[in-house]
Amino acid sequence: MRITRLHAQIAGVCLFLALATPVLAQGQDEEPGPPDAAARQARARALPRIQPSDKKFDPHDLAGIWTRSSSPRGFTGGGTCADCGDRGYGKNVPPMTPEGKKLFDANKPSYGRTLGSADAAAHAEEDIGRRRAVSPANGTDPYQYCNPMGITRALIFPHPIEFFALPDRIIQHFSWGEGIRTIWTDGRKLIDDPDQPRWWGYSVGHWEGDTFVVRSNGHDERTWIDHFGYPHSDQMHLEERYKRTNYNILELNWTITDAKVYTKPWVGDTKRFHLIQTKDITTVDGWAGMMEDPCAPADEVDQFDRRIRDLTGTKPN
């Protein structure tokens, strides 16, 4: 068969669509990127990281550095990436209580489709939480001031998370923001309605077969469930179910129960992580291991927010 120029063009476009589909499909928080972002995305797409491995593994061994990012070093930043999956907690948002709706309306995120835009109007099938982004200068995202992200949001963020397994606890060290969360495995029970809510809550974990089940409560209600600004109260109970399905893959299924805010439990979307090695993350002069990745108010709040972010909004400067 003779290949015509038209055939070649159609094949080329189809090939491109096939390559781009995973990105198009997952990019529910499409914010426009800088003009050069395409090159980084192309590199990331060429290096899919969440791939099964033939290596043997102990399903009860969760220790190591896990990440949702597709970049070789496990960092992506605030946007989407090729195989990070969706950047929200879950798309099936339950109806909110009147109090929940009030909290939801008070949160003004800067992720998702821009509030009032034609883009937002064209995607009425999406929950309104994903179609109400405002300029960060006019937003209320607690993380703009380097407050701790809280568990759900930190787990979604596509930067490395190191799990340390100790005899009586598993510690999660979240690279971005340098967050530390302790999951106690010493058999203790959660305290009902803890006296003082915490940014990282109170967590206990146990094994059910090959699934590590974590339950937590006492979450400070100032954190957001995800960067779309879905709220929770200090009555939120979170259940996380971790399963290492492969040497290279860790899956997380989770459910939020918060009767003060949501009229029924909210089952989040499955999140997948892949394993990276300490040597994968190095400085330019060869120091291997987790990077120091803080949100330091001295840099972010006192400098960036004041000198750049605030200038882009409509607030008086």
Place this chain on the structure above:
Amino acid sequence: MKVRFSPFALTLISSLLFSSVSMFAHHGTFVSYDTKHPITLTGVVAEYHFTNPHTQLYFDVTDDKGNVTRWAAEGPAPEIWVEAGWGKKRTEATLASGTKITITLSPARNGKPVGAAAKIFLANGEQVGPAGAGEPPNQ
């Protein structure tokens, strides 16, 4: 067989590519910028800060009447620079105060002299930082 893509196909591919890309800002910053209409400016570096999660570049642009405007631009996080081989010392030395640069950025939607940096070039045409492929501006 010599295969050439028509302008239509190239436009389609380009629009799909740019509509599907993501970004690097940690706080949804790009809601604030007009990424569909990047501009290119030539100026002189006033300050550069290799700070997490937003690197910060401040530079002065002089118009043909001699008026100087101080611009501010946010850039990718340090880890993205490091991934591309640009550490703190090299970057800060390259973008030292007084360095002449040409920068392509997405300007703030509100018209203020602020932007999200995409590509930075030195006067000799050398590209600075982790920007993607592309020709230097004006070439």
